[in-house]
Amino acid sequence: SLQVEARTLAMLQGLLRQLHAACSRLVTGARALPGSVQQTAGQVRHGVEGVQASLARARSFHDLSDLVLAQSRETVTRAQLSIDELLEYVGQHAPIPWLVGP
Numbered sequence: 001s002l003q004v005e006a007r008t009l010a011m012l013q014g015l016l017r018q019l020h021a022a023c024s025r026l027v028t029g030a031r032a033l034p035g036s037v038q039q040t041a042g043q044v045r046h047g048v049e050g051v052q053a054s055l056a057r058a059r060s061f062h063d064l065s066d067l068v069l070a071q072s073r074e075t076v077t078r079a080q081l082s083i084d085e086l087l088e089y090v091g092q093h094a095p096i097p098w099l100v101g102p
Helices: 002-032 035-056 066-093 096-100
Strands: none
Touching: 002 035, 002 066, 035 066
16 A cells, blocks of 8 residues: 555656656647736746656655645646636737647
């Protein structure tokens, strides 16, 4: 049971590292977009960093309080909505060759 918890927490931390890396690339790529889009990308990255900080302290599921889990779920949901908004904006305003590449 403890091994399963440790592996699951490690997997979650790994997924969050990947999500944070994607958010960082998104923030860098959004520099050419309007300020509101840049701000949204930054907020997404900041939220993911908060979830990472909470999970970094957890050594077991018991360490993850209901509050931390609820905040994490809200943060990930907001991140998904923000990413959807960013993708919609890029889809409507970016030239087709930029979207599909050469």
